[in-house]
Amino acid sequence: MTDHLTSGPADPAGPAGPAGPPPGRARLSPRKRQRISRAIQYVVLAAVLLTVVLVANWQGLAENFTKLDVARQTLPELFTVALKNTIIYTVGGFVLGALGGLLFALMRMSSVRPYRWIATIYIEIFRGLPALLIFLLILFLPLVLGFQLPGGTYGSGILGLAVINAAYMAETLRAGLQAVPRGQMEAARSLGMSHARAMATIVIPQAIRIVIPPTTNQFVALLKDSSLVFFLGVSGEYVELTKFGNDVASTTSNATPILVVGLTYLLVTIPLGYLAGRLEARQAKGR
Amino acid sequence: MAHAVEIKDLHKSFGELEVLKGIDFTVDQGQVVCVIGPSGSGKSTLLRCVNLLEQPTKGTVRVGGVELTDPDVDIDAARRRLGMVFQSFNLFPHMTALQNVMIAQRRVLKRGSGEAERVARANLEKVGVADKCDVYPAQLSGGQQQRVAIARALAMDPDLMLFDEPTSALDPELVGDVLSVMRDLARDGMTMLVVTHEMGFAREVADRVVFMDGGVIVEEGPADQVIGDPRHARTRTFLSRVLDPTHAGDEPGAGSAPADAGPGS
Ligand SMILES: Nc1ncnc2c1ncn2[C@@H]1O[C@H](COP(=O)(O)OP(=O)(O)OP(=O)(O)O)[C@@H](O)[C@H]1O
Ligand SMILES: [Mg+2]
Numbered sequence: 001m002t003d004h005l006t007s008g009p010a011d012p013a014g015p016a017g018p019a020g021p022p023p024g025r026a027r028l029s030p031r032k033r034q035r036i037s038r039a040i041q042y043v044v045l046a047a048v049l050l051t052v053v054l055v056a057n058w059q060g061l062a063e064n065f066t067k068l069d070v071a072r073q074t075l076p077e078l079f080t081v082a083l084k085n086t087i088i089y090t091v092g093g094f095v096l097g098a099l100g101g102l103l104f105a106l107m108r109m110s111s112v113r114p115y116r117w118i119a120t121i122y123i124e125i126f127r128g129l130p131a132l133l134i135f136l137l138i139l140f141l142p143l144v145l146g147f148q149l150p151g152g153t154y155g156s157g158i159l160g161l162a163v164i165n166a167a168y169m170a171e172t173l174r175a176g177l178q179a180v181p182r183g184q185m186e187a188a189r190s191l192g193m194s195h196a197r198a199m200a201t202i203v204i205p206q207a208i209r210i211v212i213p214p215t216t217n218q219f220v221a222l223l224k225d226s227s228l229v230f231f232l233g234v235s236g237e238y239v240e241l242t243k244f245g246n247d248v249a250s251t252t253s254n255a256t257p258i259l260v261v262g263l264t265y266l267l268v269t270i271p272l273g274y275l276a277g278r279l280e281a282r283q284a285k286g287r
Numbered sequence: 288m289a290h291a292v293e294i295k296d297l298h299k300s301f302g303e304l305e306v307l308k309g310i311d312f313t314v315d316q317g318q319v320v321c322v323i324g325p326s327g328s329g330k331s332t333l334l335r336c337v338n339l340l341e342q343p344t345k346g347t348v349r350v351g352g353v354e355l356t357d358p359d360v361d362i363d364a365a366r367r368r369l370g371m372v373f374q375s376f377n378l379f380p381h382m383t384a385l386q387n388v389m390i391a392q393r394r395v396l397k398r399g400s401g402e403a404e405r406v407a408r409a410n411l412e413k414v415g416v417a418d419k420c421d422v423y424p425a426q427l428s429g430g431q432q433q434r435v436a437i438a439r440a441l442a443m444d445p446d447l448m449l450f451d452e453p454t455s456a457l458d459p460e461l462v463g464d465v466l467s468v469m470r471d472l473a474r475d476g477m478t479m480l481v482v483t484h485e486m487g488f489a490r491e492v493a494d495r496v497v498f499m500d501g502g503v504i505v506e507e508g509p510a511d512q513v514i515g516d517p518r519h520a521r522t523r524t525f526l527s528r529v530l531d532p533t534h535a536g537d538e539p540g541a542g543s544a545p546a547d548a549g550p551g552s
Binding site: 181186189190191193194206 | 340363364366369370375377378379380390391396436439440443
């Protein structure tokens with residue numbers, strides 16, 4: 001960044017004078033050069049801000065995005081329905097997906113080769129596909145199965161998120177399980193525990209600690225992906241934040257609800273992201 | 288009566304690498320047998336074959352008359368009677384010292400929490416860390432961790448204790464505490480199979496010493512004889528390097544042995 005800005009103005013001098021450095025630059029100490037560079041960056045920033053302020057349609061923006069009476073119309077459903085549903089979809093998909101992920105992680109490390117294949121194929125497919133595509137596929141699932149998924153839209157939404165989460169969690173959990181030293185399993189086995197018992201009481205609890213920070217980040221990603229429930233054609237009591245914001249925005253012909261919904265997402269995602277960072281830092285320090 | 292441990296024609300290979308090349312020996316009830324030998328000679332592998340942490344390629348291992356190498360044996364049940372102490376302690380870091388000693392009693396022996404706690408406290412007391420019950424392993428010194436690990440194994444009332452270089456990872460001033468716990472155990476009549484580099488301990492406590500090199504037993508016999516007056520040149524070379532490391536290699540005729548031991552470490 002800094003280098004670009006400092007060398008930028010000097011470049012024209014380059015081809016002109018092949019006889020070493022331009023005399024003007026040699027006199028500048030590194031500290032002075034840094035100061036000039038920073039001044040240039042501030043000037044550029046000020047220029048961009050000024051342009052935005054002059055060009056933007058402030059009146060239009062204010063009317064479209066920050067209309068208080070429209071914002072008020074989103075209450076209380078914003079929290080009692082939309083946020084609640086977002087959390088139901090996310091937590092449901094997360095829990096179901098984490099269980100599935102654990103299963104695939106264990107399969108991936110199994111000594112039975114076909115299990116490893118199945119887990120690998122699943123993980124590669126569902127990490128490689130766009131989340132939206134998975135939701136679109138789920139729309140057609142009843143046709144394939146010949147029956148409706150239980151739980152209505154909740155069922156479909158949670159399934160979609162679980163399918164995605166399972167693929168990511170499988171890899172996270174596998175890394176966590178493999179990060180637990182081999183000696184832990186050996187100590188547990190030498191005390192007479194079966195493999196399954198040693199896994200459950202010794203290895204998995206330690207792996208879970210290791211994966212808490214990446215899993216928190218994964219939860220945040222899933223929370224955002226829950227907006228894709230939008231494409232399941234939800235309505236009424238099933239709407240989550242994004243769909244809700246979009247509905248109110250179209251009935252009021254105003255974008256304020258979208259902004260309100262965005263802030264509601266941030267209300268959850270920013271503290272969680274912060275928490276994950278803290279947990280990561282603590283883990284990097286201890287043990 | 289059956290031997291406490293009886294090993295016959297034990298072979299173990301890791302892929303192409305043959306680590307154990309036919310081991311035969313026995314340990315009797317109440318005996319302490321120390322296994323010594325250069326790094327890479329297969330001592331750990333031998334010990335791990337005794338409780339089947341490694342699956343032998345060939346041969347039989349019997350403990351208390353039960354053949355562990357029989358594919359139909361209930362290995363979890365058999366391991367309950369064998370305690371194992373590792374070089375790197377391997378305490379469970381997410382549990383306090385007390386919980387470390389209780390968990391297998393609860394989950395494997397199905398003891399009630401009251402009894403498990405009583406047994407755990409008694410064993411922690413025995414190894415001299417009774418005051419560290421509620422402390423997590425990370426806050427213990429290496430010597431304390433190893434003593435908790437010994438208590439954890441003892442709490443299962445084993446018939447046989449296996450030690451794999453229990454003091455090698457310790458600072459020198461902490462070695463004594465662990466060795467004295469082991470000495471007490473031996474005095475109480477525990478059957479022990481100990482891989483160690485502590486020649487003083489072996490001489491004092493062991494009924495028999497086994498010297499291994501290159502995956503075979505080169506020499507075995509009473510401690511005073513194997514350590515004090517070894518018959519084989521390889522044993523002599525090894526002992527001179529262990530007992531007097533600064534003059535290792537000065538030995539005339541020590542040519543082949545160090546070359547064998549070198550790459551293994
Ligand atoms: N799981 C394994 N896979 C492959 N090779 C192994 C494995 N475990 C041990 N070995 C090899 O077997 C040989 C003997 O190892 P072992 O740990 O039994 O030696 P040791 O006598 O205990 O040595 P040390 O005194 O260093 O502990 C070494 O060459 C080692 O690299
Ligand atoms: Mg070893």
